[in-house]
Amino acid sequence: MGKRRYNSENAKRDIIEKATLIFSQKGYNQTSVQDISKASGYSKGHIYYHFQNKEKLFVLLAQNTMQDWYKKWMAKESSYTTATEKLYGMAMHVLYNYQTPLLKGGQELASNPASSLESVKALHELAVIPMASYRSILQEGVENGEFESGNIDEWTLLVGTWLGGLCQLTNTQELSTLEPLFNQAITMFLASIKRRNKE
Amino acid sequence: MGKRRYNSENAKRDIIEKATLIFSQKGYNQTSVQDISKASGYSKGHIYYHFQNKEKLFVLLAQNTMQDWYKKWMAKESSYTTATEKLYGMAMHVLYNYQTPLLKGGQELASNPASSLESVKALHELAVIPMASYRSILQEGVENGEFESGNIDEWTLLVGTWLGGLCQLTNTQELSTLEPLFNQAITMFLASIKRRNKE
DNA sequence: AATAAATTAGAACGGGCGTTCAATTTAGTG
DNA sequence: CACTAAATTGAACGCCCGTTCTAATTTATT
Numbered sequence: 001m002g003k004r005r006y007n008s009e010n011a012k013r014d015i016i017e018k019a020t021l022i023f024s025q026k027g028y029n030q031t032s033v034q035d036i037s038k039a040s041g042y043s044k045g046h047i048y049y050h051f052q053n054k055e056k057l058f059v060l061l062a063q064n065t066m067q068d069w070y071k072k073w074m075a076k077e078s079s080y081t082t083a084t085e086k087l088y089g090m091a092m093h094v095l096y097n098y099q100t101p102l103l104k105g106g107q108e109l110a111s112n113p114a115s116s117l118e119s120v121k122a123l124h125e126l127a128v129i130p131m132a133s134y135r136s137i138l139q140e141g142v143e144n145g146e147f148e149s150g151n152i153d154e155w156t157l158l159v160g161t162w163l164g165g166l167c168q169l170t171n172t173q174e175l176s177t178l179e180p181l182f183n184q185a186i187t188m189f190l191a192s193i194k195r196r197n198k199e
Numbered sequence: 200m201g202k203r204r205y206n207s208e209n210a211k212r213d214i215i216e217k218a219t220l221i222f223s224q225k226g227y228n229q230t231s232v233q234d235i236s237k238a239s240g241y242s243k244g245h246i247y248y249h250f251q252n253k254e255k256l257f258v259l260l261a262q263n264t265m266q267d268w269y270k271k272w273m274a275k276e277s278s279y280t281t282a283t284e285k286l287y288g289m290a291m292h293v294l295y296n297y298q299t300p301l302l303k304g305g306q307e308l309a310s311n312p313a314s315s316l317e318s319v320k321a322l323h324e325l326a327v328i329p330m331a332s333y334r335s336i337l338q339e340g341v342e343n344g345e346f347e348s349g350n351i352d353e354w355t356l357l358v359g360t361w362l363g364g365l366c367q368l369t370n371t372q373e374l375s376t377l378e379p380l381f382n383q384a385i386t387m388f389l390a391s392i393k394r395r396n397k398e
Numbered sequence: 399a400a401t402a403a404a405t406t407a408g409a410a411c412g413g414g415c416g417t418t419c420a421a422t423t424t425a426g427t428g
Numbered sequence: 429c430a431c432t433a434a435a436t437t438g439a440a441c442g443c444c445c446g447t448t449c450t451a452a453t454t455t456a457t458t
Contacts, residue, residue: 006425006434029228030311033416043437045418054416107303112229157368158384165364169356185357192387205404205455232446242407244448253446 028105083141091182227304282340290381
């Protein structure tokens with residue numbers, strides 16, 4: 001009666017790995033299950049042995065990716081002492097870890113009326129995660145007096161959209177060349193929210 | 200021997216109109232020629248009477264849309280006297296006239312290896328238009344002393360990506376509610392590039 | 399009224415898609 | 429070694445896509 005332990009986890013891992021890569025490169029609609037099959041070396045049928053369907057597979061990958069992004073940020077965050085440092089750190093974290101193209105795939109899926117509500121909802125919840133991270137930094141900065149008091153939700157949207165917009169450039173430019181740009185955005189943003197010392 | 204003048208221009212106009220709408224709503228891949236046929240009331244075959252194929256049709260629409268955007272801006276621009284005013288005006292112009300979803304469709308098309316190089320090139324040229332518009336405002340501001348002298352190309356990218364990022368919000372929020380946000384972005388941006396008067 | 403060209407519809411095609419399913423191989427168990 | 433369940437394949441299905449083709453209809457000119 002002992003549980004048998006076979007091993008299809010290698011296969012599953014391979015599929016996940018390759019699928020993440022291809023979805024990132026080509027988006028959701030333009031990635032076929034056949035593409036994933038070919039890249040992973042497993043048959044189309046086997047993909048359906050591990051995953052219910054293409055949609056569920058994508059959502060899982062998006063969740064994994066975002067979770068990874070968030071965990072890595074949490075690990076890094078404590079190494080910064082001020083909210084200001086955290087903002088700069090976040091900009092770099094976004095530049096190097098945010099999987100813009102995968103998120104783009106999410107928009108494709110979400111905008112398709114045929115997609116299950118469940119998946120759309122799941123993806124929507126993912127999009128909230130980075131915003132919450134930005135918000136918490138801004139909040140902290142206001143509370144400890146680094147930043148002026150102001151409309152934190154508005155600031156969150158502003159910094160979030162700016163970083164999101166900048167990420168579009170990652171499609172066409174080498175990441176490292178974008179560092180100054182990301183930093184400059186934070187510098188400009190900070191210039192408007194930093195508390196100016198009374199002298 | 201005189202040229203006959205029939206009238207299928209109504210049909211063509213209808214198709215263009217509906218196709219623009221649907222491409223904007225659903226993106227490139229998820230819009231089928233059948234969708235356009237149904238919405239316009241003309242047969243699939245007739246669409247191919249007017250347009251070579253789906254790809255060319257899309258490129259044409261994108262060009263029309265961008266041309267329209269640019270013309271409208273040119274018409275508006277002269278009503279602003281300072282570069283500062285122009286930036287605020289541009290933000291509103293982008294908010295209300297930039298067809299983000301259509302541009303998204305362009306990215307889909309461009310990222311498909313099967314797309315013709317010609318189309319990809321045409322779309323790429325379109326993406327340059329708004330950037331050039333931003334740049335010219337910044338240039339003007341520097342030249343007439345409104346703005347500090349600085350790296351204009353970097354500023355262009357920064358303001359461009361910010362407005363582009365903000366535009367993503369137009370998918371989910373009422374345009375008019377976004378006005379303050381767009382204005383706030385410009386205000387923050389200006390705070391960093393405006394020349395401070397010597398006193 | 400006849401004609402020829404412009405316009406439109408609709409059926410048909412080949413292909414690729416996501417998905418299902420039956421059959422086969424693989425590997426642990428007694 | 430036989431047995432059984434997991435793992436994996438590959439063919440098959442039905443669907444919708446972009447596109448083409450042919451035939452019908454409308455329209456302007458003669």
